[in-house]
Amino acid sequence: xxxxxxxxxxxxxxxxxxxxxxxxxxxxxxxxxxxxxxxxxxxxxxxxxxxxxxxxxxxxxxxxxxxxxxxxxxxxxxxxxxxxxxxxxxxxxxxxxxxxxxxxxxxxxxxxxxxxxxxxxxxxxxxxxxxxxxxxxxxxxxxxxxxxxxxxxxxxxxxxxxxxxxxxxxxxxxxxxxxxxxxxxxxxxxxxxxxxxxxxxxxxxxxxxxxxxxxxxxxxxxxxxxxxxxxxxxxxxxxxxxxxxxxxxxxxxxxxxxxxxxxxxxxxxxxxxxxxxxxxxxxxxxxxxxxxxxxxxxxxxxxxxxxxxxxxxxxxxxxxxxxxxxxxxxxxxxxxxxxxxxxxxxxxxxxxxxxxxxxxxxxxxxxxxxxxxxxxxxxxxxxxxxxxxxxxxxxxxxxxxxxxxxxxxxxxxxxxxxx
Amino acid sequence: xxxxxxxxxxxxxxxxxxxxxxxxxxxxxxxxxxxxxxxxxxxxxxxxxxxxxxxxxxxxxxxxxxxxxxxxxxxxxxxxxxxxxxxxxxxxxxxxxxxxxxxxxxxxxxxxxxxxxxxxxxxxxxxxxxxxxxxxxxxxxxxxxxxxxxxxxxxxxxxxxx
Numbered sequence: 001x002x003x004x005x006x007x008x009x010x011x012x013x014x015x016x017x018x019x020x021x022x023x024x025x026x027x028x029x030x031x032x033x034x035x036x037x038x039x040x041x042x043x044x045x046x047x048x049x050x051x052x053x054x055x056x057x058x059x060x061x062x063x064x065x066x067x068x069x070x071x072x073x074x075x076x077x078x079x080x081x082x083x084x085x086x087x088x089x090x091x092x093x094x095x096x097x098x099x100x101x102x103x104x105x106x107x108x109x110x111x112x113x114x115x116x117x118x119x120x121x122x123x124x125x126x127x128x129x130x131x132x133x134x135x136x137x138x139x140x141x142x143x144x145x146x147x148x149x150x151x152x153x154x155x156x157x158x159x160x161x162x163x164x165x166x167x168x169x170x171x172x173x174x175x176x177x178x179x180x181x182x183x184x185x186x187x188x189x190x191x192x193x194x195x196x197x198x199x200x201x202x203x204x205x206x207x208x209x210x211x212x213x214x215x216x217x218x219x220x221x222x223x224x225x226x227x228x229x230x231x232x233x234x235x236x237x238x239x240x241x242x243x244x245x246x247x248x249x250x251x252x253x254x255x256x257x258x259x260x261x262x263x264x265x266x267x268x269x270x271x272x273x274x275x276x277x278x279x280x281x282x283x284x285x286x287x288x289x290x291x292x293x294x295x296x297x298x299x300x301x302x303x304x305x306x307x308x309x310x311x312x313x314x315x316x317x318x319x320x321x322x323x324x325x326x327x328x329x330x331x332x333x334x335x336x337x338x339x340x341x342x343x344x345x346x347x348x349x350x351x352x353x354x355x356x357x358x359x360x361x362x363x364x365x366x367x368x369x370x371x372x373x374x375x376x377x378x379x380x381x382x383x384x385x386x387x388x389x390x391x392x393x394x395x396x397x398x399x400x401x402x403x404x405x406x407x408x409x410x411x412x413x414x415x416x417x418x419x
Numbered sequence: 420x421x422x423x424x425x426x427x428x429x430x431x432x433x434x435x436x437x438x439x440x441x442x443x444x445x446x447x448x449x450x451x452x453x454x455x456x457x458x459x460x461x462x463x464x465x466x467x468x469x470x471x472x473x474x475x476x477x478x479x480x481x482x483x484x485x486x487x488x489x490x491x492x493x494x495x496x497x498x499x500x501x502x503x504x505x506x507x508x509x510x511x512x513x514x515x516x517x518x519x520x521x522x523x524x525x526x527x528x529x530x531x532x533x534x535x536x537x538x539x540x541x542x543x544x545x546x547x548x549x550x551x552x553x554x555x556x557x558x559x560x561x562x563x564x565x566x567x568x569x570x571x572x573x574x575x576x577x578x579x580x581x
Binding site for chain 2: 024037038040041044045046048049050051066067071072074075078121122123124126138139140141142143145146149150154188189192193219222224277364365366370383385386387388392
């Protein structure tokens with residue numbers, strides 16, 4: 001029996017000719033990642049166990065992106081702990097205020113991760129790099145500590161769901177609509193412990209940023225990872241970025257999948273997830289008109305340059321509705337600079353938006369856009385759990401940048417196709 | 420072997436309600452425990468007794484990778500968590516910190532809030548002393564049992580690497 005793409009990457013990193021779903025293996029890691037929330041916990045565990053040295057200072061990445069620029073003294077203490085550990089251990093990839101971007105936009109952009117890699121990150125959205133044909137998965141702080149100490153970790157080899165994409169999406173339908181639709185179809189535990197392997201002729205019609213968005217939210221379906229085949233779009237993206245030699249894996253023709261989900265991209269509508277689960281999906285036309293007080297465009301899911309260009313195409317020359325706070329957060333400094341050069345930032349400010357330095361901030365209700373009781377936001381982020389963006393009585397509606405920007409103008413959930 | 424009173428919750432208990440992100444600026448277990456479950460049950464942190472047991476539905480611990488979630492539950496005094504299923508990162512994190520969790524859909528369905536139950540985490544046997552019903556949870560594979568026996572992933576690793 002053949003192997004899935006994920007299984008092939010895991011087998012190669014475990015030094016095995018083949019692996020099967022359910023096998024427990026120990027695999028070598030190409031990159032171990034942490035942020036300002038999870039790294040300090042990992043450092044505590046690492047040091048308590050008596051480890052004094054990281055396995056390879058060039059394969060560890062620390063991105064201080066969640067509460068930065070530090071929102072309070074406690075978060076400043078966390079960053080200081082991470083910074084000092086990085087210095088002591090000569091960790092080269094430490095990204096601090098001024099260079100930091102949101103980790104899952106930053107690592108691909110800086111060429112730190114690429115095709116064929118096996119990556120763990122103490123952040124659940126580490127699954128993003130599957131867009132590049134890497135196996136990458138979110139883990140906790142103890143796993144990060146183990147990875148830092150040994151360069152290895154244990155994995156249960158996942159079975160897989162095949163997601164067959166066909167066709168080409170219509171206007172105002174992007175990667176976000178694809179993944180929200182999929183989560184609505186299979187549920188928040190529909191891919192629990194499994195890989196989501198995306199295939200089909202529709203993949204060629206998805207930009208790299210669309211693929212990052214889709215792989216990013218595999219975790220919202222419970223998935224261990226989401227992964228795309230490596231094609232010319234990926235090769236173009238990693239060219240001049242990725243420093244190592246890419247290793248390209250393909251699923252075997254007889255690889256086993258527990259099920260296949262077909263998505264016809266041409267049939268998708270702009271889609272949103274209503275509170276309080278990402279699987280609570282509706283087409284935008286079903287929920288148009290729900291009043292909102294806030295819009296957030298950014299995050300590891302949708303803070304990339306193409307997301308900002310889409311937002312700009314809707315916001316340029318118009319005004320955010322009275323009573324709506326529209327917060328736009330480019331995910332990295334490179335994206336921020338590009339948006340400046342293209343005039344997007346100026347357009348956003350003229351439209352009445354607040355533009356921030358890269359941070360995860362509002363996505364997790366950390367800072368930079370926390371909501372009060374009874375308030376509702378349309379956001380391009382990834383979770384809409386109770387209290388995710390502030391008070392437990394506030395509400396988050398997940399959407400694409402196009403829907404979010406249209407909603408900012410309308411003051412309510414709005415269909416971007418009507419702007 | 421644990422015995423305690425049950426705190427029962429529904430499906431998809433996410434890590435944002437187990438420990439809201441606004442408290443993640445601390446790594447201290449006691450700080451986290453003080454706000455554990457706050458966003459779905461304001462009475463939990465102040466009323467939970469040492470040894471009590473959480474029973475959840477499907478996909479317990481979904482969402483963020485924050486290890487602060489099992490740390491908060493453990494530090495609040497909860498002895499173990501039984502659920503119909505666990506989200507995978509929460510599952511890993513619990514094993515890695517040596518915190519016992521058991522997957523048992525039947526127990527998760529039948530056991531009610533306030534029941535007194537006893538749990539043998541080595542055999543997976545669960546007894547609801549209030550109703551007299553018994554259940555059997557799936558045992559851990561030997562590899563994972565070994566990690567738990569060593570007291571978590573890092574002690575396991577330390578021994579392996581010498």
